Amino acid sequence: MKKNLFRVIGVMSGTSLDGIDLVDVTFEFEEKWRYTIHHSETVKYPETWYQTLKHLVTFSEVQLREIDADYTEFLAHIIQRFISKNHINGIDAVCSHGHTAKHEPAKGYTYQIGNLSMLSKKLKQTVVCDFRAQDVALGGQGAPLVPIGDKLLFSDYTFCLNLGGFANISFENEGERIAYDICPVNSVLNHYANRLGFEYDNEGSMASKGSVDDLLLKRLNDLDFYALPFPKSLGIEWVNSEILPRINKMDLPVEIVLRTFTEHITDQISEVLNTTTGATVLITGGGAYHTFLIDRLREKTSNQLHIPNSDLVEFKEALIFGFLGVLKLRDEVNCLKSVTGASKNHSSGKIFTP
Ligand SMILES: Nc1ncnc2c1ncn2[C@@H]1O[C@H](COP(=O)(O)OP(=O)(O)OP(=O)(O)O)[C@@H](O)[C@H]1O
Ligand SMILES: CC(=O)N[C@H]1[C@@H]2OC[C@@H](O2)[C@@H](O)[C@@H]1O[C@H](C)C(=O)O
Known part of the structure; x- marks a missing residue:
């Protein structure tokens, strides 16, 4: 045994x-x-x-x-x-x-x-x-590797959503685990918070003071990436070429940028979550502490959002790499071809x- x-x-x-x-x-x-x-x-x-x-x-x-x-x-x-x-x-x-x-x-x-x-x-x-x-x-992307942990450790949740540099999500779709990046989160928010000398927008307090710029919001939501089918992923190169120039050329105050980008993030995430009703969503990554963003998300979805304790918010990825090691020691599958595109599990x- x-x-x-x-x-x-x-x-x-x-x-x-x-x-x-x-x-x-x-x-x-x-x-x-x-x-x-x-x-x-x-x-x-x-x-x-x-x-x-x-x-x-x-x-x-x-x-x-x-x-x-x-x-x-x-x-x-x-x-x-x-x-x-x-x-x-x-x-x-x-x-x-x-x-x-x-x-x-x-x-x-x-x-x-x-x-x-x-x-x-x-x-x-x-x-x-x-x-x-x-x-x-084996011809795979070598990433993301966390979704097998989502599948085997967090199956009580319909969606596992991580709010790091980018928002990424994993869920079961027709019996297979699917995972992909939704949109940038902290990679953009931090960039503008830095302009005012802050590492990040603590709890979204700056965003909450700004108003939404409708034109910028539309320009962001209209980006081609959002219409692509999954699997898909984002990188900082895309933020630098597609996002920052669009924002910068409008020359808006930082609070308005942060508020508008938060609106954009919650538009994109809620669109994914609202493909299902009665779903539960596990939210991890530092963005879970952006209370203004989470509040906006709650207003846009009736699905149940769950923010776990700080151990899980902050250490889920380390925990899952520990788990990948355990699966390896048992000589069991720890990479899913449905997620990475490799030729086999x-x-x-x-x-x-x-
Ligand atoms: N209190 C807070 N309020 C708002 N944002 C916060 C708070 N605490 C952390 N964050 C955000 O979370 C970020 C760190 O999150 P995390 O460690 O999940 O990101 P990451 O390592 O870049 O993620 P990944 O590598 O998965 O993309 C911070 O840079 C900041 O933007
Ligand atoms: C190649 C690489 O290190 N990718 C990381 C990176 O950081 C976030 C995202 O890009 C994700 O694809 C991956 O890490 C997570 C933990 C993963 O493999 O699931």
């Missing part, structure tokens, strides 16, 4: 570079998967690492290999500190995403740093990592032992 109780450390470094998310979690399988979070922490990047990671796409292959070794060592230090500080004993594995340095699935290429076997040696723990490469080798990731 397969082992059905695992305690692992899930580790994730996301696109916003706000830090390394760590979660100490137990997964148990009995008819269905359940999880219990014991400890969680985000370790902010020191300025030098922040600057290095921000510029990774410009690095040569040789430079990346050097950075990879340094980053793996840094990650080992952060994970070891988390384990020691919380007196964590008897874990089965550290399951780590690393940090995406380059991602060009169309060229069959994806590279996450921090996934060297050295991590296992330094930690003296089994490590499961490098979850995206095999999917890309498969069990992805490398296992290193010390």
Whole structure:
């Protein structure tokens, strides 16, 4: 019989570079998967690492290999500190995403740093990592990988909605998991909040003071991307070429931009949610703390919006990378072809032992 109780450390470094998310979690399988979070922490990047990671796409292959070794060592230090500080004993594995340095699935290429076997040696723990490469080798996008976790851990919800740099959603459609990006969220809101010297628009207080500019709202809602069928995804390049110039040429006060963009986000998200009635929606990612946005969304949908505790809002991705590692240890599918477009469902990731 397969082992059905695992305690692992899930580790994730996301696109916003706000830090390394760590979660100490137990997964148990009995008819269905359940999880219990014991400890969680985000370790902010020191300025030098922040600057290095921000510029990774410009690095040569040789430079990346050097950075990879340094980053793996840094990650080992952060994970070891988390384990020691919380007196964590008897874990089965550290399951780590690393940090995406380059991602060009169309060229069959994806590279996450921090996934060297050295991590296992330094930690003296089994490590499961490098979850995206095999999917890309199988012709998939190598992303998103979180939806299998949505399917197996959060099936009580009709929709799993994450409000990070972009809003992305996953749900069952004709017996298959579907996932795609809906529209930008914090990648745009932060850009304008920064103009007034703020990291972000706390709880949407600035947006709530502005009024909607109808012309800008229409120009945003009319963008071609929104009419495309799924699967589809967005990147910062699209924000830079399609969104920011449209907003900037109207020369509006920041409060009006933030208010209008919040209206745009809630228009786009509610359109997706309102394809169903009586649905439940799990909302995670930092955008769940933008109370003005959430209030506007509640006004536009009768579906039930659920914002969980902060552990789940902030650590769902780290938790799910922990879960992908557990599935890999059980040699079970952790990448869905319906989501990534790979030639088959498969069990992805490398296992290193010390
Ligand atoms: N109190 C708050 N009020 C409004 N917005 C907030 C608040 N707290 C966090 N946020 C927003 O959430 C962002 C961080 O969210 P998150 O960590 O989910 O983003 P991310 O890592 O870029 O996501 P992803 O990598 O999934 O795109 C912040 O940059 C900010 O825009
Ligand atoms: C290549 C890569 O690192 N992609 C990330 C990124 O950050 C958000 C979005 O783009 C998502 O596609 C993915 O991460 C999430 C956690 C995922 O794989 O589900």
